[in-house]
Amino acid sequence: MVSSSGVRERHDMSLPSDVVACLKWVSHPGEPHDERFAGISPADRSALEFALVQAAALGTTVTAVTVGPPAAEKVLREALACGATHAVHVPVHGAMHSAHVADAIAEAVPDARWVWCGDYSLDRGTGSVPAFLAARLGAQQALGIIAVHWQGDGLVATRRLDGGRRELLGVSPPAVVSVEGATAHLRRAGLSALRTAAHAEVRTVHPAATAHADDAVVRAYRPRARALAAPVGDTPLDRLRALTDSGAAVAARGDTVTLEPAAAAARIAAALHEWGYL
Amino acid sequence: MSASTTDVDVIVVGGGPAGACAALVAARAGLSVVLLERGPFPGSKNMYGGVVYPRILDQLIPEWWLEAPVQRWVTRRSTMLLTDTQALTVDFRSEAWGKPPHNGATAYRPDFDHWLAGHAEAAGAQIITSTTVTGLIRDAQGAVIGVRTDRPDGDLTARVVIACDGVNSFLAKEAGLYEHTDAKHFTLGVKETLALPKEVIDERFGVRGRDGVDIEIIGATGGVNGGGFIYTNLETIAVGVVLKITKLGAQQQRPEQIIAALKQHPAIAPLVQDGELKEYSAHLIPEAGLKMMPKMTTAGMLVAGDAAALCLAAGIWLEGVNFAMASGMYAGETAVEAIAGGDTTATGLADYQRRLSDTFVLKDHRKLRRAPELVLSDRVQHLYPTMVANVVERMFRVDNPNPKPGVRRILAQERKRAGVRRRDLLRDGWTGFRSFG
Amino acid sequence: MIAVVVVRDGQLPAGGAEAVAECHGRAVLVGSGLAAAIDELQGVAIDVVTVELGAFQPAAWAARLAPLLAAEPAIVLPGSPDGRDLAPRLAALLHRPLHAGATEVGSQRIDLARNGGRELHTVTPSEHFVATLQPGVRGVAPEPTLGAPAVRAHHDVPAAVHHHDRDATVLEVQPPDPATIDLSEAPRIVGGGAGLDGRERIAQLDRVATQLGASTGATRVITDRGWVPHERQIGTTGVVVNPQLYLAFGVSGAVQHTSGLGNPDHIISVNTDQHCPMMQLADLAIVADANETLDALEALLAGGAT
Ligand SMILES: Cc1cc2nc3c(=O)[nH]c(=O)nc-3n(C[C@H](O)[C@H](O)[C@H](O)COP(=O)(O)OP(=O)(O)OC[C@H]3O[C@@H](n4cnc5c(N)ncnc54)[C@H](O)[C@@H]3O)c2cc1C
Ligand SMILES: Cc1cc2nc3c(=O)[nH]c(=O)nc-3n(C[C@H](O)[C@H](O)[C@H](O)COP(=O)(O)OP(=O)(O)OC[C@H]3O[C@@H](n4cnc5c(N)ncnc54)[C@H](O)[C@@H]3O)c2cc1C
């Protein structure tokens, strides 16, 4: 556990915004180690757009919050350029447990009435920060939302359940809402707003404490052997099991071929014939 | 200086090497500078062969070699002459090039351009990315006073606009600075980046540590006139060809096929074998040099780098980044002086042309003005490689019990066999001597 | 270890039985219609505690369940929407770490899928914890000899709900959309992933699918780009499908995607990366550019191969 020397200035730091967008600075999945490609995930972009729309309707402003390394300030400047009024950066280094990230956000914006999050972050991807945040703020939660209808002071959110079902939730403040990517299209920042945002004030709130996530042994993803009820046939899942049972070595039982596009297409057609689909 | 009515002093369009240097110089002089780049960061989409000659940076970033994101220092340069079955290589090595201040370096453009633009930013230039310039703003007299972008509220005005938007510059064209642009003025560069372990590259190319190799190839492009290159990075190699577009069309050949054939040549295959394809990219090159250069200035605007066709693609030379950096730097200096002097009309900016003329930027282009045409001529492309390779092959052939023939006789015979007229050979030799000599 | 499974009207969530199996048959079932759910756990569950609580309310439920679970060192929830909602609230109240998105949970070792399912992070829990188990990763093999589980109803839940435990109101639960049903019941699916180079590829995918009598699905990356509606997203947070034939173009095969894929008889994968999970799952794994292959395949099929 590492404690930062930062002071807690809770009351000085509380901001006038009722509406908060939590934006995480994440690396691009295709370029995981390249900061130049890092930025706001599609889900967080949606969250910011909802926050901006809602704040405009309520006649209030948006505060963008990020917990992360110094480079994470980039996402705040982008948010400011898109129309957020305040920006708060909670500087931390290294990975933290979701609960501590939520604590840090809650400390930075204790009076938030509407908090918008992405449904999960690209790099870690647990989707749990918003729920921890709701617990900390004593707020309602509406997670994994794919559509929002404004209704009076609150909103009706459509949430995905399993089996293709949907749930409609009536949400009233204080609330934390997490949305999937592309549920809203983030507006494009104007040129002069971009220029101003580059110099705009970003407040820094040091967290009371930062605890780092557990050390983990990292390896490439391999499917786990599955327990199967059905008679074990010649199916792909079967292979899965064979794969994992045989340890780390990877040798797919299906055919692996490297082909030029035309040959690839012909091979696909041939396989579909052979299997009786064509 | 009177209070400015423009948004900024200088707008630089394009975050390549030209734009970064222009912005760096202007910002260092205390001007307010905005650099607009369409990619997500400077250099993100930029491609080239792979070797930069950064010595011009001595003037801008002291000891740049300590920090520049370089892959390898070029300590070995080869020029290869290929026929279908033969290869003649002239190979040069220099220890000195492996030490500061170095000569050429291989570098990835997303790294190099990003680093260079970082210096402009540190000097105070504001870099705005993911923003495409869509047009010029001009006053009633036609002077350039700003640019339009694809962002909402996207107009930006400045006292000087420096167009560094790369080859086939649409800004220079919109400003009417190009008289004519023609497909025959451009070559198409295509390149494959192949991954190989560092030790394999070191061994195949005979280098160690950070030393690297630059190979230029003539006669490698089949029926299409052009040239080829191979450069070594730390853990990749770049293999590419530069192709005359007019011929490419006429021959109905795809650039990928030409690279594939080059990779199969007996002299090249062992170098590239087992390389895993990481990237395939293509880009235009302004090749006609002086013949196609635009006017470099108009009221309120300067043009630098590839946008001004300041690129030297003369066979064994493939240089553009150095000319881009230098012209960007001179454009920046000119803008600073013009703004300080309160005159950003064409007259006020005229000194740019002089700076280019007095330095290697235009001197090299003048010196090598006939070279591209020579190197890409049918004779150099299709006849000479065979002739020269055959001459050398016969010189080295031990054909006992026959005695060795005299070199002069071999030359004469092979010239005839290759169908080269003596008159053409002499003239090409003279052109070559004046250009490269 | 004990599984906590949210049941709505007798219906087990995705991954519910797996979570119970992972905890060797020990479970707390919470929600409504629990008796029906117990029947579904026949052969899996051994020891079940039921807590009838009505409509789902993550905050209030966490407050009510926390005392019951306080002594349990390891609590596992399925990573279904409700499980993902409830787990953090429980962890917060019990002051424990949450290990979310696990592919395997043991008391000494937890494997977590991270970075969009590209990596496995193995952690050794140093304290009591809550975890969510990715649905579909382990499977269950019901044990026919196992009798009915021992069931104990738990009534001793504190009734008063603290003002902190505010929950959104469930207004309505909608049955699956016909559009989604179409995908989840489709016998043949052509799926597209981030390897596709442009939005137009989706239309092309549709055309190829039509030629093959298949439906089109996509990965989360594609829905995030807004190229296809969420209804077409295959995976744990999308539609769970179960086709006979799956053709994957530029799909890496992240766990969240494949665990919604059911158990196809035949998988074809076209990908430039020979080593990604989708290629390992495939009966026919073709290392090629997905886009150019689509061009060629479309031309081939249009040329009368059907
Ligand atoms: C295949 C190939 C091989 C080459 N090999 C070499 C070599 O080995 N060594 C060498 O020195 N040179 C080489 N060159 C030449 C070299 O790449 C160029 O001369 C050099 O990049 C020119 O730099 P620049 O800054 O003028 O333009 P560029 O590097 O092209 O930069 C232009 C910038 O402007 C941006 N831009 C363009 N339009 C707009 C717009 N409307 N709005 C906003 N931004 C815009 C672009 O995104 C880009 O970042 C090669 C070129 C090719 C094609
Ligand atoms: C809580 C949570 C829930 C999620 N739910 C879902 C879900 O329901 N459904 C879902 O799909 N995902 C879901 N995800 C996301 C999931 O983790 C992966 O990020 C996603 O499935 C990856 O999609 P992809 O395969 O399209 O992209 P990538 O993983 O980026 O893979 C792209 C693939 O394309 C290949 N490729 C690239 N270029 C080419 C080319 N030219 N030709 C051929 N191949 C090429 C690459 O080699 C790579 O294998 C979820 C994630 C989390 C954390």
Ligand SMILES: Nc1ncnc2c1ncn2[C@@H]1O[C@H](COP(=O)(O)O)[C@@H](O)[C@H]1O
């Ligand atoms: N470090 C952070 N800073 C700001 N917001 C965050 C941070 N981590 C997570 N979030 C928010 O919580 C959402 C879900 O993230 P996660 O729980 O990490 O999957 C993200 O989309 C963000 O909106």
